[in-house]
Amino acid sequence: MRSPADRRIPWERVARGVALAIVALVLLRTVLAPDAAAVPAVHVDATDDLSAQARDSLVARARAGDAVTWSGEVAAIATVAEPLRDPSARTTILAVSDGALALGDSLGAIDSLPAGGGAITASGLRGPVRVGEGRTGASAAAPMPSTPGRVLVLGRVGWESKFTIAALEEAGWSVDARLRLSDTVRLTQGDARTQALGAQAVVVALDTALGAEASALLRFVRAGGGLVLSGEAAGAPSLAGVAPARPGTRQEGGQGAFDAQEPLQALPLRPLGSLRAESVVLERREGTITVAARRVAAGRVVQAGYDETWRWRMQGGASGARDHREWWSHLVAAASGAPTDGGRGTRAGTGALPVGSLDGSAPRATLVQRLGPAVSVAPPTPPAPRALPAWLGIITLILLVAEWASRRARGAA
Amino acid sequence: MPDFTFATAQYDSGDWDSAPMVPANIIDSVARYTGIDVASVGAIVPLGSRDLFKYPLVYLTGHLPVRFSDAERSTLKEFCARGGLLFIDDHNHDVDGQFHRTAWEEVARAVGPLKDLPNDHALFKAFFRFPDGPPTTSHELNGWGDNLVHKHLQAVLEGDRIAILYSSKDYSSEWNYHPDNKRFLSVDNTKFGVNLVVYALSR
Numbered sequence: 217m218r219s220p221a222d223r224r225i226p227w228e229r230v231a232r233g234v235a236l237a238i239v240a241l242v243l244l245r246t247v248l249a250p251d252a253a254a255v256p257a258v259h260v261d262a263t264d265d266l267s268a269q270a271r272d273s274l275v276a277r278a279r280a281g282d283a284v285t286w287s288g289e290v291a292a293i294a295t296v297a298e299p300l301r302d303p304s305a306r307t308t309i310l311a312v313s314d315g316a317l318a319l320g321d322s323l324g325a326i327d328s329l330p331a332g333g334g335a336i337t338a339s340g341l342r343g344p345v346r347v348g349e350g351r352t353g354a355s356a357a358a359p360m361p362s363t364p365g366r367v368l369v370l371g372r373v374g375w376e377s378k379f380t381i382a383a384l385e386e387a388g389w390s391v392d393a394r395l396r397l398s399d400t401v402r403l404t405q406g407d408a409r410t411q412a413l414g415a416q417a418v419v420v421a422l423d424t425a426l427g428a429e430a431s432a433l434l435r436f437v438r439a440g441g442g443l444v445l446s447g448e449a450a451g452a453p454s455l456a457g458v459a460p461a462r463p464g465t466r467q468e469g470g471q472g473a474f475d476a477q478e479p480l481q482a483l484p485l486r487p488l489g490s491l492r493a494e495s496v497v498l499e500r501r502e503g504t505i506t507v508a509a510r511r512v513a514a515g516r517v518v519q520a521g522y523d524e525t526w527r528w529r530m531q532g533g534a535s536g537a538r539d540h541r542e543w544w545s546h547l548v549a550a551a552s553g554a555p556t557d558g559g560r561g562t563r564a565g566t567g568a569l570p571v572g573s574l575d576g577s578a579p580r581a582t583l584v585q586r587l588g589p590a591v592s593v594a595p596p597t598p599p600a601p602r603a604l605p606a607w608l609g610i611i612t613l614i615l616l617v618a619e620w621a622s623r624r625a626r627g628a629a
Numbered sequence: 630m631p632d633f634t635f636a637t638a639q640y641d642s643g644d645w646d647s648a649p650m651v652p653a654n655i656i657d658s659v660a661r662y663t664g665i666d667v668a669s670v671g672a673i674v675p676l677g678s679r680d681l682f683k684y685p686l687v688y689l690t691g692h693l694p695v696r697f698s699d700a701e702r703s704t705l706k707e708f709c710a711r712g713g714l715l716f717i718d719d720h721n722h723d724v725d726g727q728f729h730r731t732a733w734e735e736v737a738r739a740v741g742p743l744k745d746l747p748n749d750h751a752l753f754k755a756f757f758r759f760p761d762g763p764p765t766t767s768h769e770l771n772g773w774g775d776n777l778v779h780k781h782l783q784a785v786l787e788g789d790r791i792a793i794l795y796s797s798k799d800y801s802s803e804w805n806y807h808p809d810n811k812r813f814l815s816v817d818n819t820k821f822g823v824n825l826v827v828y829a830l831s832r
Contacts (some may be wrong), residue, residue, distance in 0.1 A: 373665055373830045374632035375685055382712055382790075395831055397756070398664030403831055475679075524630075530682040530711050537711050 221626030228622045231615040238612045242604060262583060262590075263288035263351060268576045275586045285591045286583055291315065291352035293333075294578035297345045299359045301549040303388025306339040307358060311347045318348050321358065355576040364389060365417025366406075367548055372396040372423045373403060376447055379526035380420060380544060381405070387545035392416065396425060417552045418442035421449035430454035437515035442551030446520040450486060460495035460508040460519045461488035469527075479532040479539065480506075484523040498550060509550055518551040633659070633830060634668040636684035638715065640676040640701055643693035643728070647720050648801035651688065655822040657808035662823050663756070665830065677701040685713045686829040690720045690801040694727040695735050702739040709740050709785070709792035714829045722766075722774030722799030729797060736785065736793055743783035743795050752782075752791065755828035757820045763796065764821050766803040774799065790832055794825070 258277055260266070266274075278284040293313040300306045309326075311317050312333035319326045319336065322343030327336050341358040348354075367384055371377035373395045384391045392406030392415075413419065413429075413436045421443065426433065430452070437443045437458055445455060451463040463486035473482035480501055488505040491497070498518070499507035509518045529540035576582075583590070635652045639645045652671030659667045674680050674687065677700035681687065687708075697705065705715065717736070719729050736743055746752070748762025762781060769778045775797075785793040804819050811817055 372632070373663070373827060375830065376632075378685075378829075378831055379712060396664065397827065401663075403755075403827070405831075526685075527683070530685060530713065531679070 219626075221622075224622045224626065228619045231619040231622075235612045235615040235619070238608055245604070257283040257285075259285045259287070259591075261288045262286045262290045262579075266579070266583075268355075271576075271579075271582065271586070278587055284587055286587055287590050287592065289351070290580040290583060290590070291349040292580045293317065293347060293349050293352060293354045294581060295345065295347040295354045295356050296577055297341075297356040297358055300337065301364065301552050302545045303364050304339070304545070306337050307341055307345075308335055308337050309345050309347075309356075310335045311354070313347075313349045315349045320346050320348075352579060353576070354579055364549070364552060366390045366392060366415060367418045367420060368406075368413070368416040369393040369395075369420045370423060370426065370429065370449075371421070371447070372425070375526040376422055376524060379529050379540070380422065380446075383529065383541040383544040384420075384548060387541050389545065389548060396423060413441070414439075416441070418444060418548050420444040420446065420548065421452070421455070422447040424448045424452045424454075426452060426454055434458060437517060438513035440514035442515060442548070443517045444520070444547050444551050445517065446525070446547070447523050450488075450519050450521055458510075458512045458517050460492055460510040460517060461505065462490040463487070463519075463521050464489050466523065474527075474531045474533070474536075477533050479528045479536060480522070482531070483525060483528060486521040486523065488519060488521045507547070516551050518547055520547060631668040632666040633686075633826065634684060635659075635671040635826075636674045636687045637671060638676045638681075638687045638689040639673050640689065640691075640695065641698050642696040643691040645689065645691055646673075647692055648690050648718075648805040650805045650807060651690070651801055654804045654806065654808050654811075654819055655688075655826065657811070658817065658819040658823050659826050662820070663827065665826070667826075677704050679704075681705075681708050682711065682713070686716070686826065687713065688716050688718070690718045691728055692720045692726075694731040696731060697735045697739060702735070705739045709787060712787075712790070714791055714794065716794045716796070716825060718796045718799065718801045720799060720801040722768050722797060722802070724775045724777065724779075724797055726774070732795070736795065740793055741785045743785055743793065745781040746784040746791070746794070748781065750791075751832060752794075752824060752828045755824045755831065757824055759821065759824070763798060764818070766798050766800060766818070768799045768802050791828070 258274065260274060274284050274286070291313060293311065295309065295311040297307050297309050300308055309319060310333070311319065311329055313331070315331050317329040317333060319328065321341045326338050329336070343358065344355040345358050346353055346355045367389045369377060369381050369384070369391060371380070377393065377395050381391050381393050393404065395403045397403055413432050419433060419436065419441065421433065426449070433443060433455065434457070443458065445452065445459060449455065450459070456462070466484055466486050469482040469484050473479065485501065485504070485506060488508050491505065491508060492510055495508045495510040497505050497508050506522060507518065507520045509516060525540060525544070529537045532539060635656050637645070637652055656667055656669065656671060659665055672684060674684055676689070677698055681704055708715065717732055719726065719732065721728050723729060733743060753759040753762055765778055768774060779797045783795040784791045800822070804822060811819070
């Protein structure tokens with residue numbers, strides 16, 4: 217006959233089994249539960265204008281394998297700041313956006329732009345240029361002003377040469393000149409060392425009688441120099457090979473156009489036609505091409521069909537002298553090489569963004585490029601394993617203690 | 630269209646046309662010595678009209694007192710600011726004369742005071758060399774007018790460029806003859822006129 221102690225043995229086994237089952241359940245949940253920590257998920261709301269550092273951090277986490285997503289209302293704005301390639305030390309700020317934009321730098325507001333964006337020119341910028349639409353901001357480094365090279369004017373003694381030189385000098389360019397007075401006499405301006413081609417960034421040719429200089433000019437352009445062809449030089453046969461277009465027959469300017477405040481209409485013009493495929497149009501007058509440009513090897517050539525532009529300065533309206541000066545300075549700047557800004561600024565149309573730090577010039581584009589498109593809602597995060605009820609632990613402990621006490625009471629090991 | 634047309638200023642007061650042969654003589658010399666495409670006939674331009682701006686070098690002379698109208702004064706001021714050069718020559722060769730006194734006053738009122746131009750200025754080597762400054766005229770050497778040989782020309786500068794050039798040397802008398810008569814001169818006395826034109830066209 218079994219003693220009462222022996223009759224507890226099945227209960228002891230039941231208690232042990234239940235306790236072991238509970239422990240096994242805990243272990244099983246631990247092993248089979250989804251490992252949320254193995255692939256951390258990060259989701260940010262970018263509405264509040266993420267800093268460049270914050271974006272850098274997110275991209276770093278994404279590259280490290282984390283699941284990084286973003287959402288929020290980030291306006292599609294972009295900005296770029298580039299120095300004007302003339303001596304004015306001014307910077308052109310271009311910005312695009314669907315909404316109105318406010319522009320500023322570290323000193324405060326500069327200007328505003330309407331919806332769609334546009335460009336403004338500013339000087340004396342301090343710190344990065346910042347463009348904002350609503351709560352979204354974009355910024356671009358304010359580039360160092362470019363250092364323009366020297367300009368050589370080749371022409372004949374006359375009003376066009378004189379006032380072209382004057383306009384460029386007043387705009388801040390360092391100008392050398394070689395002017396033909398007769399077949400054998402040339403008047404020079406500037407240091408003799410700077411008269412040689414190659415010492416300048418840009419050559420302005422106003423005369424057709426270039427002679428042996430024409431072939432030197434071609435070499436100069438192919439080696440990276442800038443060339444402006446204007447006046448009679450726009451149709452110089454010796455330079456036709458590098459000219460962006462072919463000038464047509466000279467048309468006299470409109471009588472009275474100076475009085476009508478339309479000075480360009482008053483100037484004689486050789487319309488530019490037969491544009492080369494790679495040429496770009498820089499200026500038109502009532503549908504007629506007046507200024508065009510093209511690249512030639514490493515250099516650039518700008519061709520202007522106008523003649524006697526000095527009349528603009530002398531006979532133009534109240535702003536005639538200033539407009540003539542700026543027009544010539546822009547022509548020369550267009551022919552000069554691109555500015556070097558140490559790669560700090562971003563460039564429109566350069567394709568992929570730099571691999572290094574994310575700049576803030578186009579925050580939405582940067583986020584999409586690096587982190588993918590915005591998600592409409594935050595992705596569900598895997599639920600954390602629910603903790604077992606505390607009473608299960610207490611029961612397990614009671615069962616184990618009871619089983620142990622029962623065994624001890626009946627003298628079992 | 631020629632590159633250069635010699636223009637004479639016509640002003641309301643005085644006798645602006647007192648040296649009618651000067652333009653033809655200077656035109657002849659410019660064509661003779663340089664390759665500048667010069668108009669064979671000069672132009673006469675009212676000092677107070679907008680046509681003044683078609684001729685960035687303008688010559689003005691006379692014997693009589695000069696009084697610019699408001700329009701002439703303002704046009705001349707703008708002309709100089711835009712890059713024009715007005716050459717004024719005292720046809721009296723007399724620093725005590727009425728032309729001299731009134732012209733100086735008008736220039737000072739319109740543009741600024743006249744000051745001596747250094748004799749090593751670029752004007753004196755723009756084409757021919759004049760190491761001693763402005764060439765003397767026979768009228769100075771003959772003791773006519775103020776009986777002085779003027780050592781300097783005077784000028785109003787815009788930056789380093791001459792905007793107004795003033796002469797008491799009476800080049801208007803010196804150059805006022807038919808160009809064909811140059812063959813009777815041992816030295817062409819209009820060479821300084823060529824310098825003036827070349828300077829204006831190149832500086």
